[in-house]
Structure formats: C-alpha cells, structure tokens
Amino acid sequence: MQRRAFSAKPLAVVGAVAASGVVALAIGGMGAARITSSVPSANPRSGATANVLSEGFGLNRLVQGSDPLENPSGPIVKFGLLADGTKTEPDENTYLEFERNPGGPTTGYDYGRHFLYQGHENGAPNAYVTRINLDVTDPAHRITLLTPVNPATNTTGFGSIDGSTWDSFTRTLLFTQERSAGAVIEITPDWPPQVRTLDGIIGQAAYEGIHPDDRGSLLLQEDAGGTAVNVVPTDSTSPKAAKQPNSFVYKFVPYDARDLAQGGRLYALQVWIGGGPVIFHAADPVGDTFATTQVELHTLGSSWPATWVLVHDTATDGTAPFSANALAKAAQATPFKRPENAQFLPGSGFNTFFFDATGDTDANAGSQPALAARGSWGAIFRVDFPGDNPNGEISIAVLGDAAHASFDNLAFTDTNTLLAAEDRGDGLHAQLNRLDSVWAYDVRGHERPRRFIALGRDPIATADAAAGEGDNEPTGVHVSAGSASMRDLVGKPNNPNATRWFFTQQHGQNQVFEIVSTGRNRDDEQEGRR
Numbered sequence: 001m002q003r004r005a006f007s008a009k010p011l012a013v014v015g016a017v018a019a020s021g022v023v024a025l026a027i028g029g030m031g032a033a034r035i036t037s038s039v040p041s042a043n044p045r046s047g048a049t050a051n052v053l054s055e056g057f058g059l060n061r062l063v064q065g066s067d068p069l070e071n072p073s074g075p076i077v078k079f080g081l082l083a084d085g086t087k088t089e090p091d092e093n094t095y096l097e098f099e100r101n102p103g104g105p106t107t108g109y110d111y112g113r114h115f116l117y118q119g120h121e122n123g124a125p126n127a128y129v130t131r132i133n134l135d136v137t138d139p140a141h142r143i144t145l146l147t148p149v150n151p152a153t154n155t156t157g158f159g160s161i162d163g164s165t166w167d168s169f170t171r172t173l174l175f176t177q178e179r180s181a182g183a184v185i186e187i188t189p190d191w192p193p194q195v196r197t198l199d200g201i202i203g204q205a206a207y208e209g210i211h212p213d214d215r216g217s218l219l220l221q222e223d224a225g226g227t228a229v230n231v232v233p234t235d236s237t238s239p240k241a242a243k244q245p246n247s248f249v250y251k252f253v254p255y256d257a258r259d260l261a262q263g264g265r266l267y268a269l270q271v272w273i274g275g276g277p278v279i280f281h282a283a284d285p286v287g288d289t290f291a292t293t294q295v296e297l298h299t300l301g302s303s304w305p306a307t308w309v310l311v312h313d314t315a316t317d318g319t320a321p322f323s324a325n326a327l328a329k330a331a332q333a334t335p336f337k338r339p340e341n342a343q344f345l346p347g348s349g350f351n352t353f354f355f356d357a358t359g360d361t362d363a364n365a366g367s368q369p370a371l372a373a374r375g376s377w378g379a380i381f382r383v384d385f386p387g388d389n390p391n392g393e394i395s396i397a398v399l400g401d402a403a404h405a406s407f408d409n410l411a412f413t414d415t416n417t418l419l420a421a422e423d424r425g426d427g428l429h430a431q432l433n434r435l436d437s438v439w440a441y442d443v444r445g446h447e448r449p450r451r452f453i454a455l456g457r458d459p460i461a462t463a464d465a466a467a468g469e470g471d472n473e474p475t476g477v478h479v480s481a482g483s484a485s486m487r488d489l490v491g492k493p494n495n496p497n498a499t500r501w502f503f504t505q506q507h508g509q510n511q512v513f514e515i516v517s518t519g520r521n522r523d524d525e526q527e528g529r530r
Contacts, residue, residue, distance in 0.1 A: 030499050033057070033517040035417065035440040038450035043435040045471065049456040051505070054440075057452075058516050062116065062502075063132055063143060065090075065510030070141050071105040073148035074155070076128050080120075080510030089121035090130065090510055091475050092209075092409065093502045094164040094173065096189070097482035103191030104133070104144050111144070112136055116502060116512070117164055118476060119175045119185075124159025129175060129187060132512065146193045158185065162223075163208045163341070168484060169216040169257040176207035178223055180325070184210065186260065201263055202252050203312060203324035209341035209410075213350040216257025221339040221355055222247040224325060227285040231368045241362040242371050244285035245294070245335035248328040249342070249355055249383075251308055255315075263314030266324060268333030269383070271394050272305040273297060278334040288335070294374040303395040306383060309333050337375055340408045340423070345443065346415045351387065354418060354443065356380045356407035359400060361424055363431040366402060377405040380420060380441070397443060402432060404439060404449060409477040413501070418443050419452060421474040421503070429471050438474050438503070453503075461508025476504035476512070 037055045051059060065080020065087065075083040080090055094117045104111045112135025120127050129146040136142050147156050163176035175185040183199030184207065202218070209221040226246030232238040254264035271278050273293045281288050288294075296302060311327045329335070342355035359378035360366060366376045377400030385392035398420070400407065408423035422436040429435055438453035455474045457465070464470020481498035501515035 030413075030501055030515075030517050033413075035413070035450050035452050039437070039452070039454040041454065042437050042451070043454050043456050044433050045429045045435055045457075045465075046433070047457070048459045048462040049435070051456040052454040053515070054450065054452050056518050058518050059513040060516050062134070062512045062514055064512075067143055068139060069130070069143050069145045071145050071148070073145055075126060076145060076149065076156075079130060079143050082122070082126060086122060087507065087510060088126075088128070089506055090118045090504055090512060091121045091162045091506065092164045093118050093476040093478040093504060093512065094166055095478060095480040095482045095500055095502060096166055096484055098189070098484060102189050104141070105191070106141065109141060111141065114482065117146075117173055118504070118512070119161030119164050121160050121162055121178070121506075124179070125153070125155035125157050127158040127161040127177070128156050129161060129164075129173075129185070146187055147195060160206075161185070163210045163221075165210050165212060166484060167212050167216070167218075167260075169212070170260060171484070174210055174212075174218070176210050176220070178206045178208050180204065180206055180224065180323070182207060183321070184220075196261070198260055199321040200319035201260060201314060203266055203322050203327070205250075205324035206247070207250075207324075209339075209355070211342055211344060211353075213344065215350075216254055218252040218254075219342055219344075219353060220250040220252065221342050222250065222325065223338045223340050223358070225338060226288075226335070229286045229289050231365050231371060233286050233290060239362070239364040241360060241364040242289050242368075242376065243337060243360050243365075244280075244288045245337050246280070246325075247336055247338050247357075248325065248333050249336065249339050250311070250324060250328070263319065265310060265314075266312040266327075267308035268311050268324075268328040268331060269394075270307050270309045270332065271297065271334040272307075277332050279332045280329045280335045282329070290370060290374070297394075298373060298375045298379055298396055298399055300396055300399055303393045306385075306392045306394040307390060336381075337378075341410045343410045343412055343418070346412050352382065352384045354380055354382050354397060354410060356398075356410055356420060358406050358408060358423060361406045361428050363402070363428060366400075366405070372401065375399065377401050378407045380407055380410075380418075382443070398441060398449075404437075406436075408473075409475055409503075411477045411479040411501075413440070413479050413499070416442055416444055416446075419477050419479070421477045423473050423475070426465065426469060426471045435471060436474050438477060455505065458505065458508040458511070464508065470507055472508050473506045474503055475506045476502060478502045 043049045067079045114134040116132040131144045160178040162178040183197040188194045206224040208223045224247045226244035228240040230238045249269040256262040338358040345352040360376045380398035406424040409421040411419045436455045440450045440452045
C-alpha cells in the first residue's frame with residue numbers, strides 16, 4: 001500500500017466540528033464486576049445456538065460483518081466482507097480513549113473520543129485495519145478503514161493481521177501479521193493515518209500477541225505450527241496429529257522507545273531443564289515432541305530457570321528483513337506449541353507475564369497420556385523476571401485437558417482474574433461435540449476455573465459448518481480503560497471501575513460485542529462471595 005512520511009506525533013488539537021457528527025453516549029466502566037458463577041457446560045456442535053454468559057453479564061453488539069465502511073477502498077467494502085463475499089475475520093481488539101477527535105475521512109466531522117481498533121485476519125494481500133467509532137451511531141460514519149488499498153495494485157499488501165496494541169511511547173498502534181513473512185505494522189492514530197512496517201527491525205514471523213511494558217519494550221508471541229508426527233511413535237499407522245514445538249516468545253528492546261524504526265535488540269525466551277537449554281532439533285521432530293523435558297516443563301508445581309537470548313541486533317546485523325523464527329532456533333531459544341497471546345500481571349511492575357500455548361487442537365493427540373502431559377491440550381505459563389535481573393523462571397499455571405483446551409486470547413479483568421479464550425477449531429469441535437468457551441482463571445489458584453462464556457454458533461456459521469467449515473471462535477477478548485497514557489499501561493494495578501470489556505465472535509457473522517454488567521455481579525454483593 002502507499003506509504004506516507006512517518007511522524008508519530010500526538011493528536012493535533014481539533015477545532016470546531018459539526019454538531020451533527022457526535023452522539024452523546026454514557027461511557028462507563030464495568031464497575032467492580034466479578035465473575036462469581038460458571039456456565040455449566042459448553043454448547044454442543046449442533047445447529048445455531050446462542051452465546052451463554054455467566055450470571056450477571058450480557059452482550060451489546062457493536063458491529064457485524066455486513067456493516068458498511070464509511071470509506072470503502074477497492075475490494076474492501078464492509079466491516080467483515082470483501083466485495084466478492086470473502087470473510088475478513090476481524091480479530092484482536094484494542095480500545096482507546098483520546099482527549100480530542102482524531103479525525104477521519106469526512107472533514108469537520110466529530111468521530112468522538114472512544115474507539116475500538118481491530119486487524120482483519122483474511123489472507124494476503126488484502127488484510128486491513130478498522131476503527132469502530134464508539135460514540136457514533138450513524139452507519140455512514142460508524143466504521144472507518146485505516147489501511148486503504150494501493151491504487152497501483154488494488155491491494156493493501158497485508159495478510160493475516162491478528163494482534164494489536166497501543167504503544168504509549170511512540171503514540172502509535174501496532175498490529176501483527178500471523179504468517180511466516182509477516183511483519184509488525186505501525187499506524188498513527190490521527191487522520192490521515194501514516195503506516196509503516198518493521199520487518200527489518202522486529203523481523204518477520206507469525207507474530208500474534210504484542211504487548212508493551214513500562215519501558216517501551218515489546219513482548220511478542222509467535223504462532224507457527226510445527227511438523228506433524230504420529231501420536232504413537234512406535235506405530236506409523238497412528239494419526240499424525242501431534243506437532244513438534246516450533247514457536248517462540250520474544251522481547252524487542254528498542255534503542256529509542258519513542259521511535260521503533262531507530263532499531264533495537266530482539267530476544268527470545270530460553271528455558272533450562274536438566275543442566276541445558278530446551279532447544280529445537282530440525283532433524284528430530286519426534287524426539288522434540290516426546291522429550292522428557294516437555295513433561296518437566298508442563299508439570300504443575302515445577303519451575304525452571306529462564307533467560308532472554310539475543311536473536312538480532314540492528315546495530316550489528318543491519319535492517320534488512322529477517323526470519324525471527326530461524327534466528328531464534330539458531331540462538332538456542334526454547335520452542336513452544338504455538339504461543340498465541342500474553343498479558344502482564346497487573347500490579348507486578350511488568351516483572352511477571354502469562355502466556356498461553358494452543359497445543360495440538362486434536363483429540364487423537366490429547367487422548368494420548370504421554371502427549372496430554374506435554375501440553376497437547378494447551379497450556380498457560382507464568383514467567384517471572386524480578387526487577388532488572390536478566391535471569392528469571394518459568395512455571396506452568398494451567399495444563400489443559402479435554403474440558404479446558406486450545407487457549408488463545410488472554411485478558412486480565414483485575415489483578416487476579418485471567419480470561420482465556422479457546423480456539424479448538426472445527427476439527428476438535430466435531431471430535432468432542434463441544435464449541436469453544438472463555439474461561440476465567442484465578443491466577444493465585446484459590447478458585448476453580450469458571451466458564452465465563454459458552455460460545456454459540458450463529459446462523460451463517462451454522463450454514464458454513466454444513467459445508468465443512470465455519471464454526472464461530474471467541475477472539476479479541478480485551479479488557480481496558482482505554483487510556484493512551486504511559487501511566488495506565490496494562491501491567492500496572494488494574495482499576496476495574498474504569499474498564500470496558502470486549503470480544504469478537506469471529507467467523508460467520510463476524511460480530512463484535514461489548515460485554516456489559518447487569519449489576520448482579522458486583523463486589524459489594526454477598527452472593528457468590530467466597
């Protein structure tokens with residue numbers, strides 16, 4: 001797509017705006033909402049079913065895939081559909097509140113102050129980024145396209161845009177492309193947006209989650225599937241449903257936190273077990289998949305030394321595009337089974353983060369005890385790096401099973417409660433006759449996990465499933481107060497009273513919802529307290 005001269009400056013002050021452009025809406029947080037009950041069971045994979053939430057919560061649909069864009073460009077005409085009907089799969093959400101109108105395609109129009117951003121996961125070369133203008137109800141201005149096509153190619157040049165975040169140091173939005181040739185995309189919030197990619201700075205990888213800390217470093221997770229191996233190594237006729245760990249957790253430390261293009265150092269997480277690092281062996285996928293170290297890594301109650309190993313330094317390695325995955329393997333970083341997202345623990349001073357690994361998403365693998373013990377159903381890890389200490393430790397917080405599996409998006413609702421969305425995929429849905437859920441975990445381990453959402457299946461997804469594809473997926477689970485300030489980064493003590501909660505029911509109708517409290521789940525109520 002076309003590139004503009006890049007300047008990540010603060011939003012300009014906006015003068016008088018047309019009064020007809022703004023809709024006065026009450027913007028309130030979730031209050032001290034707590035998840036105190038559990039949905040009894042997941043929805044079966046049968047017909048169209050409604051989403052079911054824990055008692056005291058409801059949904060407000062914000063947009064759906066058929067809603068028009070105010071500024072269509074080439075084949076990109078609707079929120080979740082290209083002109084030829086291809087679904088574009090909006091994914092992770094980022095919520096922001098600005099002090100002034102950032103502007104948009106219509107000069108003088110007031111787009112409000114509250115916005116929800118998302119990348120779209122359709123394939124290259126026409127993935128794109130949208131902005132839902134939450135204060136606007138006029139359909140003609142409700143959804144704004146931020147990445148129009150290049151007129152010369154009629155494409156954006158992007159593919160599989162997944163993760164998103166706000167970097168309060170650069171004052172820009174960051175998006176990831178979940179493909180091997182993907183690069184981090186940086187977009188300014190003011191109009192017209194300026195766009196650039198950082199493939200020679202942060203590298204190319206199937207990045208998904210991306211999260212800044214309070215020093216401007218970026219935590220990234222890579223979702224790249226590994227080589228398939230037989231679920232019983234001694235039986236070549238058994239299903240090839242287990243996957244070799246093949247993805248890494250990264251940290252990018254910029255030279256100048258205010259300008260990522262100045263370069264920096266990319267590191268990958270390395271775990272030590274039994275006196276040496278757990279590493280990738282290209283010639284032995286079976287050995288990696290069934291390694292004893294994988295059992296030890298996934299044993300509840302265990303912890304292991306961890307450190308960051310240098311993968312790339314622009315000062316010495318230059319700014320040509322590079323494969324982060326290949327360099328992480330060469331640096332002897334530790335591979336995992338498709339890390340998809342991470343979150344810093346609120347109140348930890350960014351010294352602790354949790355990340356998940358999706359696993360194999362196949363019951364043929366998970367039903368094998370040897371593979372279940374090695375994270376086949378998925379897992380959530382905790383990583384601690386106290387202060388400036390380069391040496392930390394990793395432990396497992398959740399070992400998945402058939403009931404709790406295939407973890408994807410993560411979000412903290414408060415300092416103790418971690419939401420984890422499942423992404424089992426249509427195959428695992430069919431194998432277990434169970435649709436996805438969103439779980440609420442007490443990271444202290446004081447309470448059993450609660451099923452917060454039992455995802456349903458909308459009519460379009462049901463019809464698609466009949467054709468062999470199309471179950472819905474919960475993604476874009478996002479909890480934020482919307483602050484663009486460095487003082488209020490996720491990872492600092494969370495104020496639940498100010499937060500708003502969102503998620504996307506991807507595929508099918510591609511609907512984006514705000515999760516709302518019905519007032520029966522507050523901290524000041526006795527019901528549900530322990």
